[in-house]
Amino acid sequence: MAEKTYSQAINEALEEEMRRDEKVYILGEDVGAFGGCFGVTTGLLEKFGAERVLDAPISETAIMGSAVGAAVAGLRPVPEIMFVDFVGVCLDELLNQAAKMHYMFGGKAKVPLTLRMAGGAGVGAAAQHSQSLEAFMCHIPGIKVVMPATAADAKGLLKSAIRDDNPVVFLEHKALYGASGEVPEGEYTIPLGKADIKREGKDVTILAYSMMLHKALAAAETLALEGIEAEVIDPRTLVPFDKETLYKSIEKTGRLVIVHEAVKQGGFGGEIAAMVAEECFDSLDASIKRVAAPFTPIPFASNLEAAYIPDEAKIIEAVKSFF
Amino acid sequence: MALSKEQMLDLYRQMRMIREFEETVAKFFSQGQIPGFVHLYIGEEAVATGVCANLEKQDYIASTHRGHGHGIARGASLNKMMAEIFGRADGECKGKGGSMHIADVELGFLGANGIVGAGLPLATGAGFAAKYMKTNGVAICFFGDASSNRGTFHESLNMASIQKLPVVFVNENNMYGISMSQERHQNITDIADRAGSYGMPGMVVDGNDVMAVYEAAEEAVKRARAGGGPVLIECKTYRHHGHFEGDPCVYRCDEEVNTWKAKDPLPRFVNRLQEMKMATEAEINQIDIEVKKIIADAVEFAQNSPVPSLDELTSDVYCD
């Protein structure tokens, strides 16, 4: 294993899949010589040429729409929308085209594309460049939604996403790009829809993904000093969602805290809570807690932004309310 | 209409103000005192200055991610703008918006915008409102060369044209959209050519010549105000800094940058003023000193302003 950044891991996944399959190509703004706004596609233009690493004009509608068309026609596009906040510009292409074709056409069309987008707050980028919009995506039948938290997961999941025959939305966190972690050597993939128990514990289950996984793990360490052993689960993929791993953990611990950076109202945590209440009620020894952002756009001022983003202290507070 | 000496000096003062403001922001950003990211207007000052000098109270402007210059030229408070960029309670938006969302709607400044190409339909709508309410107002839309590749550009120009709206579309062609040079992001040289497709006049001006910009905008604004419909003005210009502060600018060469720095709109206008005997060196220096002081005061104002109270986090989500 070697230490690699999240950004490097994604870059490697792209490179490996492009080598493996000629049908894979990248399309996005400044992804070529510039290497992408966050440097994720650095070096790929030199390796694969301008036919496969395409710098697009600021035309998100055409980027996403043409990727859908190319996918139906047999390619495996990996379009990039620089910030997930811009997805509104190409929402029709995602919502009405990519997501529904397979179904509307009676299973006769495939749309094997992977839409990469960066989300998340914490760098002072304010209201239109910091959002976490996964709940939006999870509400659209027909697309898969992946949200990796670590470098190793990002690589393995992206490779699976590219190989998947369905449209996959791959949501990266911009503040994680520089974070490094152990990445296995050589070829490996991680199946979509398989959660990972990032820390074992018996007293409470904390479900957290993307950036929040790291805050949850830090909170778990602090809680352990006080004798509370938290089990931390990273679903990694939101659609499809690995209920089994979560339910098993709740059977053990009886308590659940869901953490996400997106606003609480209408957030995916609500879906998970409802799922657990419907299907796993008798295992609960306490009401379900959600730790998420308040129902407000993301503020610019650093102190407000820090208050906005769920943190270790808020997770600890939620866990302690059980005991 | 020939400009008076006073008006000419005002144009200079405005450009100098933007330059000084932006250089100051650059300094504090690099020291880590400004969060987030900033896109600076250095090199493009003549465009906002020349256009906004034609505006009246009831007019609107829509801006971009590179919006400080537009706000200053429209007359927004320098103190409040600086405080906003520092994320302080006394900022234009109480510190909640930041560099990319500075706005002052009372002044008709519809805000900087984080979404490229979002301003085009907004200005179209403001123009519609002016026409509908018969305010005799016009709406100006500043937008970048690369944003002319968004659907909103085409849809807005078409709609403004068929509805004969009082909108002036001011393209700031600085030859790049982040790393993409204009020749790579579109197959035309003059964005003004696109005006024809929508049945409106299009013109190209030297965006580093504040007088040229002023004159072109004067005509377009007059026409729009008189009910003659929209106009597209393309201003050829260049940004001296990177796309955002910290951009290594690997996509352009020093030679190109230096050629354009030689066409810097500020010294150019100073020369012109002196040639026309409109201003002496002493007068120019005097303005520079005044501007420096005003911007230093703005920094002091910003730094003395408190950070927003935590109650602000969830206020203003809805109107009461």
Next chain:
Amino acid sequence: MAQIMLMPKLGLTMKKGKIVSWLKNEGEAVALGEALLEVMTEKVNIKVESPYNGVLYKIIGAPGSNYPISVPLAVLAEEGDGAAALEAALDEAKSVLQAALAGGSDDAEKKKEAKPVKPFGVFAGTGKVSPRAAKLADKEGVALGLINGSGPNGKVVEEDVLNYIAQVKGETTSELRPIDPQSMRGVIADRMIKSRREAAHVTLMKEVDMTSLKDVREQLNALGADKRVKFSFTDFLVKFTGQALAEFPLVNSRSTDKEIELAKSINVGVAVALEEGLVVPNVKNVPILTLEQISAKIKDLAARARNSELDPSEIEQGTFTITNLGAYGVEGFTPIINRPETAILGVGTIRQKPIMVDSRLENRSFMTLSLSLDHRIIDGSLAADFLGRLIEMLENPYPWFQLQPQGNDDLLIKTGGIETPHDLLEAFSGGLAELKEDAPELAIGFESLMAPVFCEGELGIMEKELMAVAVAIYGKCEYCIAAHVYNAMNAGASGDQVMEAAGVAVAFGGGPAMAYTVTKVRECVKAFGG
């Protein structure tokens, strides 16, 4: 002016940067905008321009090292900088850099906090049950109404049901720990057994202030009145002893020659004196019981003990005993341990005593606790800690029941000697009230003289009262001093203002006024100030 060059922020997500190399040497001139060093970010290498004109004086950021943004990397000299100013800037830059690099390590030490209080349950059953607990109770056939919830807001959780089942079955669990003859404990045990055939008894005695517990008992008895629950001090002693035992497992032990049995459950025996002798039935699993449950259990056990109806299981498995001789007026004594337990608590009678509290005399209630321990197992210091902890809880029982102190003013003892400011005030106003009854015309006359004087006029009330203070001192009247200091401070005068008014009196009255100022006036300011 000497300038400090900082690690620049180069882009949105940059948190730190690595210095690739310096492009200028120390001592070399550099112009504003000229490339000064090369920095590597997550993404790319960037040449950083000098933000100043000057000379690169000293480099403190080393090539190859990572630095967070905004930390000093170098000092630049500008024209006219003196050596001293440069060295000062350098020192500052170095210390800021060091502080930034060292930052984050100081949060490591976590302060030791006072043990949190988790309030005891008093009455059983709030009616809230977790789904998981409900399922288990259903399976085990346990009626949920009997169970006391330990979850948030008194909710019954799985653990409560499990504990209840264990309690009903009288189950106790324990951990066996062999006594290693080589260990300290083994050696001590050996020595002790040699010195005395049975347990090596030592008795510690300590007085407890029971005033607060009395208050709590009264409040809870008032709350429980409609349920006809009346708590005795023994109920509280059993509950708090249970809590203390949970914190000191070794005191909650049983022993043989060979083993110490650390009991997992806490079963507190309460000695009941019968004609034939003493029996000690015990209350099992005290920590999970509400006070109400404990109270009922003790009454039930005592009643059945007297009727010889106790089940053997109710006498077995005890882990600690409480014996109360208070009813006999006994203060302290040396109880004998109820073997194989290792400690016993003797409870004495409650007596009222006058005692000084914060310079006032109070009437408080005291009781002596006598803890006998088996010195083979329990060291004196541990026993003293245990006893200390128990007393700490008994003396501040409020948080354990989420109550607030009440009626503390009744504790004050009125003394005939030196009068406190409050006494003076009360004596004066009380006297005036009585006068109104006895000689109304005199009282009314006095008040109609005072009222128009001490009202808001060209002078404010506070000014007038301050003048009155000075006059009162000059007139050497303690009662007037108390009344006017009180009024002045009520009208907003600060202690300092009162003392200044007193100063005026001293200027005129000399020594005697001084004597009043340093005694009565100061006492009054203290008494009425807060």
